[in-house]
Amino acid sequence: MTNRQFMLARIPNGPLTPDCFQLRSCDIPKPGEGEVLLKARYISLDAANRAWMQGATYRDAIEEGTVMAGGALAEVVESRHPDFKPGDLASGDCGWQEYAVKPGMALTKQPNMEPLPHLLSVYGITGLTAYFGLLEVGQPKPGETVVVSAAAGAVGNIVGQIAKIVGCRVVGIAGSDEKCRWLTDELGFDAAVNYKAGPVYKSLKAACPDGIDVYFDNVGGDIFEAVLFQMNLMGRIACCGAVSAYDGTPPAHGPRGVPGMFVVKRLTVRGFIVSDFFAKRDDALAQLQTWVTEGRLKVFEDIVDGFERLPEALIGLLHGENRGKRMVKIG
Amino acid sequence: MTNRQFMLARIPNGPLTPDCFQLRSCDIPKPGEGEVLLKARYISLDAANRAWMQGATYRDAIEEGTVMAGGALAEVVESRHPDFKPGDLASGDCGWQEYAVKPGMALTKQPNMEPLPHLLSVYGITGLTAYFGLLEVGQPKPGETVVVSAAAGAVGNIVGQIAKIVGCRVVGIAGSDEKCRWLTDELGFDAAVNYKAGPVYKSLKAACPDGIDVYFDNVGGDIFEAVLFQMNLMGRIACCGAVSAYDGTPPAHGPRGVPGMFVVKRLTVRGFIVSDFFAKRDDALAQLQTWVTEGRLKVFEDIVDGFERLPEALIGLLHGENRGKRMVKIG
16 A cells, blocks of 8 residues: 655746646555544645745745645544544645645544535635635625625635625626626626726726725735725725735736825725634634525535646646635545 | 915926925905814924825815915914814814914814924824824734834834833834934934835844834835835734825835735734824823823924925925924914
């Protein structure tokens, strides 16, 4: 029995390509004291994976010649940690490998539920990021206009749906007419803007006649700038990521209007990561579960089958292929 | 008896010059019902005056051919408003004129105190901006590093002094070695950086070995960017103004690292204007008064004498001439 791993063979200097990864086989490792051996069931793909290659972020950079990092839902095979026993499910950064050894304290125990992929989508980092980012950082009030970018993506589509549930007018920004139709027709967004179809400032202006109160930003760059100039007084911007800056050379400059428009509009602009809110995790999960059960929050997953497809799945995600949460099913 | 006024004769397209203003004489106006006739005693000069010429901000733009706008401390000459009587002192946007008629509800009654200029400096918009911006927006904790730009200016020097009072390490950014020495030697700043003397990123790094927790931003632009990359996790940026963008052509781009660094460092970046906090005004004034009386907060005023010097006084302020609060004494 061997383990398969994708190593980050070289740091991309521009768009990510398959040759940045190298597949290798090795022995299955043994857990030490306090550690757990896990077998991956689903590996999560996230735009942040690409950012991690560029340098230290809220975590250390991924170094060349090490196993590619990434979150996973995995099954405990062997445990030397009192909280875990074989057969348990756990999530954590197990990386792109079939088997991983992790300290028990770096793992989150997960219930054995159906369908399992929900533990990586709506009940995982993705759903919690949308929930906390919108509600805690964005602080939307009923009747306000909420704009979300990368709206057809894993986090974005949940942000928009939650914003609808709490009574907001919701406008999504996405990269194709087909995605935009999906947002309005299937997810109930009030409007959607295809940022590739023309000047985003203008189409956004048409879609947001009363201005923008809350912006959930997944992309940064020109879209951030276009939104910024249409924010209402006392508006809030939840900064979740800057995917426009991840998969290429870093932008030469930041958006215009910073910090001038922050002052003029008295905006609160706040960067966050999901773990900042983990003290409220249980309440959030209970709320998400209620909405899903009631059918008010639809769950969209884009499951790619086969360990060896991890590189293409991430590259495709960075090109905007997915709708909803993309992950790879292992074994 | 006539009134003298400075009109904004043309909107500057680049650095402000004296020919943008035109001095004229006219009759002293009569107050209507609910209005008050005032005679200016001191007219406040603020970098924001320049921003107002460029377009709508948190107030309407100043239009060509109208009286130049500006805050003043003035004495009531005649009143048709029940809250004011001749001899009372009041502050408000009376503009650059010796006599003004204002609705009573647009004025703030002021106590007759000595020295009067304190009502425009530490006990006026200036002091309250520093107080609320630092304490409410910046939320500094004892031991944290606070950086303030335009540190020798009216607001900046008070921000730094309050940050010292609440137990922070304080670093000021200013535009000359002389100002920097003044900040450290007379005001008790822990360090000061002359942004004109070399790369500000490097000198700031040397002055802030533990990174930056709170940044009180008066300038925007390159200094904002240099600070941004040195912010600590969960840091806060209070955006008070962007003077680097006021007196010239608007910058082509914003600072790099926006919004990426906001996410990575989980920063809260908030624009504000002083009136957002006026509900707490009395408490703030009482606290400022205590600090001034105890000698812990020094008040610096730069008083230019003579109504006709208003244009040069503002132009000089935009060039960084002043230390502390600049105003013009009238009559």
